[in-house]
Amino acid sequence: MRAIDPDLPMLAAQAAIELDDFALGRGSSVKALSRLTSRLKNSFQPQGGTGSRRSLMDVSTMILVGRALDSSKVAPPTTEMDAKMDEVQQIANQLEMVGHETAPETLVTLRGFCTALAKNAASYRRSIQDLTPSHPFRR
Amino acid sequence: MTPLDYSRKRLREFLEEVKRLRGMEFPYEHSRQALLEIEGVFRQHLEYHEHLDEKSDPSTVEAACETELTALREYLPFLGLIIRSTNVRNAFEMYRPLLRLTRRIVGHKTKLIISSEWEYSPLVYLGITFLPGFVLVGLPAHQSGNPLLIPLAGHELGHAMWSEKILNSLWELAYRRKVEDHILANIQKNHMARFQDLFPDVQKPQDLTSDFFGQQTWAPASDWAIQQCQELFCDFVGLRIFGESYLYSLAYLLSPHQLGIRPVFYPNILTRINSLIMAAARYGIDAPVGYEKLFKDLDEPNPMERHKTLLLELADGASSNLVGELISEADSLLSTPDIPARQPEAQKRAISAKVDEIYRDFEFVAPAQKAGNLANILNAGWKAYRTAEFWSNVPQIKNQQNPAEFKERVLKELILKSIEVLEFEEITTE
Numbered sequence: 001m002r003a004i005d006p007d008l009p010m011l012a013a014q015a016a017i018e019l020d021d022f023a024l025g026r027g028s029s030v031k032a033l034s035r036l037t038s039r040l041k042n043s044f045q046p047q048g049g050t051g052s053r054r055s056l057m058d059v060s061t062m063i064l065v066g067r068a069l070d071s072s073k074v075a076p077p078t079t080e081m082d083a084k085m086d087e088v089q090q091i092a093n094q095l096e097m098v099g100h101e102t103a104p105e106t107l108v109t110l111r112g113f114c115t116a117l118a119k120n121a122a123s124y125r126r127s128i129q130d131l132t133p134s135h136p137f138r139r
Numbered sequence: 140m141t142p143l144d145y146s147r148k149r150l151r152e153f154l155e156e157v158k159r160l161r162g163m164e165f166p167y168e169h170s171r172q173a174l175l176e177i178e179g180v181f182r183q184h185l186e187y188h189e190h191l192d193e194k195s196d197p198s199t200v201e202a203a204c205e206t207e208l209t210a211l212r213e214y215l216p217f218l219g220l221i222i223r224s225t226n227v228r229n230a231f232e233m234y235r236p237l238l239r240l241t242r243r244i245v246g247h248k249t250k251l252i253i254s255s256e257w258e259y260s261p262l263v264y265l266g267i268t269f270l271p272g273f274v275l276v277g278l279p280a281h282q283s284g285n286p287l288l289i290p291l292a293g294h295e296l297g298h299a300m301w302s303e304k305i306l307n308s309l310w311e312l313a314y315r316r317k318v319e320d321h322i323l324a325n326i327q328k329n330h331m332a333r334f335q336d337l338f339p340d341v342q343k344p345q346d347l348t349s350d351f352f353g354q355q356t357w358a359p360a361s362d363w364a365i366q367q368c369q370e371l372f373c374d375f376v377g378l379r380i381f382g383e384s385y386l387y388s389l390a391y392l393l394s395p396h397q398l399g400i401r402p403v404f405y406p407n408i409l410t411r412i413n414s415l416i417m418a419a420a421r422y423g424i425d426a427p428v429g430y431e432k433l434f435k436d437l438d439e440p441n442p443m444e445r446h447k448t449l450l451l452e453l454a455d456g457a458s459s460n461l462v463g464e465l466i467s468e469a470d471s472l473l474s475t476p477d478i479p480a481r482q483p484e485a486q487k488r489a490i491s492a493k494v495d496e497i498y499r500d501f502e503f504v505a506p507a508q509k510a511g512n513l514a515n516i517l518n519a520g521w522k523a524y525r526t527a528e529f530w531s532n533v534p535q536i537k538n539q540q541n542p543a544e545f546k547e548r549v550l551k552e553l554i555l556k557s558i559e560v561l562e563f564e565e566i567t568t569e
Contacts, residue, residue, distance in 0.1 A: 006213065006266070006269075007269060009206040009209055009210075010184065010207075010209075010210055012202070013187075013203045013205070013206040016198075016199045016202055016203070017191065017195075017199055017203055019199075020191075020196045020199040021190055023196065024194055024195070056312060058315050058361065058362075058365075059357075059361050060358050060361070062354065063351070063354060063355050063358055066351055078351070079350050079352055080349065080351070081351060082349075084351055108196075111196060112198070115198045115201070115202040119202060119205065122209045
């Protein structure tokens with residue numbers, strides 16, 4: 001997963017809609033959820049024999065996802081990178097298991113994460129675009 | 140009306156517009172295919188919107204509307220580019236050879252759209268998730284029929300290669316790690332006190348990597364350095380494919396420099412030029428003597444912008460550190476028989492002889508035959524363009540009211556005709 005992925009905001013928003021449908025008891029599709037989960041899961045190297053795990057996310061993506069975790073209050077706030085990585089992995093596992101049996105409060109938390117991710121990803125892309133010099137007469 | 144109502148309406152209107160555009164005539168099929176892809180994506184997003192109603196979570200509705208609006212802003216310009224790809228000011232002779240080249244270096248299923256754009260610099264849109272495999276190249280409208288500037292498309296194709304061959308491989312991770320390691324080492328070795336002065340949250344060196352806020356302090360430098368690496372790589376790709384003609388066309392477009400502060404995503408001009416000269420030496424390409432004197436650096440940011448100045452210094456250091464590797468990477472990715480290298484010396488002499496042969500065809504105002512590749516034609520074209528006495532004895536040219544202007548016009552036509560011949564030869568040998 002990369003913060004600059006152009007489809008990340010839309011994908012996260014669609015995943016939120018699927019979670020919302022489950023929260024309302026009418027969920028069926030997990031198409032966007034699966035794609036988002038797979039991106040999150042591909043962002044970690046599997047744990048090796050040493051038990052170490054390394055994030056494959058670049059630093060901007062890690063910040064983006066970390067902020068989404070903070071604003072959706074998935075876990076108590078922490079600034080420790082290792083703890084943040086644990087949270088990301090945990091949320092990826094929960095997203096993967098979403099179905100009719102998922103507890104309502106879990107659905108709400110996950111939905112909050114997805115909406116925050118959509119907003120943060122769009123804001124990040126916008127901030128990158130704002131660095132491009134625009135035309136002096138353009139308003 | 141609620142934001143959701145507006146959002147749905149906007150989506151439907153956008154889709155109507157795409158449908159109307161699909162009814163137009165296009166000079167090549169990829170433009171129409173792009174419209175179909177865009178239509179599919181936005182139709183799917185509209186279907187997601189149909190799931191939302193008054194019972195839906197307000198934050199989810201809000202996020203859906205926001206992303207729809209953002210996507211429309213991002214995709215509407217593509218519709219414009221696709222329409223302008225039909226404009227007769229485009230030199231359609233370039234299309235097939237550039238598509239062929241793109242497929243050789245990026246991927247055999249790549250789809251290409253070339254358009255004349257009202258932006259001064261050539262540009263490329265790629266890695267568009269909703270247009271997978273598409274490369275959209277925009278050339279400045281007033282130059283889009285000028286074949287002498289085709290080499291600049293090499294830089295844009297470099298972006299496509301970066302997206303396809305680097306971002307999708309372990310190279311991206313390797314480059315990123317090197318950039319991050321260089322930045323962190325540079326801060327700790329040379330700038331720790333200055334850094335802590337600007338970012339007091341960083342209390343000890345370990346905070347730079349282990350603390351969530353610590354990481355955020357230097358993250359922009361890492362983003363900028365990676366972008367700078369990409370721009371350098373693209374210059375090397377353009378140079379490796381088109382040889383000297385890339386250097387001439389770059390000078391035509393950029394020298395000495397435009398006024399203003401340098402963008403953070405590019406190395407400053409002289410760093411780019413010196414890196415190109417270094418790459419030319421490695422690729423066996425003769426850079427014009429005194430080439431760097433044609434250019435000047437853009438202004439650095441105001442020193443009062445202390446955060447930006449330091450972060451940019453870190454980014455510049457990290458990207459400069461990778462120049463040698465990027466030169467080798469471009470060379471290795473382009474090592475195919477279709478893009479002959481100018482090394483060893485015998486190969487360089489053979490290319491030079493072919494360029495001279497085409498030049499002699501041009502002297503007779505005849506299009507080149509068996510030119511071999513686009514680069515040979517363009518290098519011969521630039522040689523003729525830069526030779527003051529070229530055609531100076533041809534009565535039909537020297538007797539014109541403005542012989543230089545007439546020469547240029549005829550030469551451009553001749554280059555385009557040679558490109559057509561090359562394409563015909565390619566088709567007949569397939």
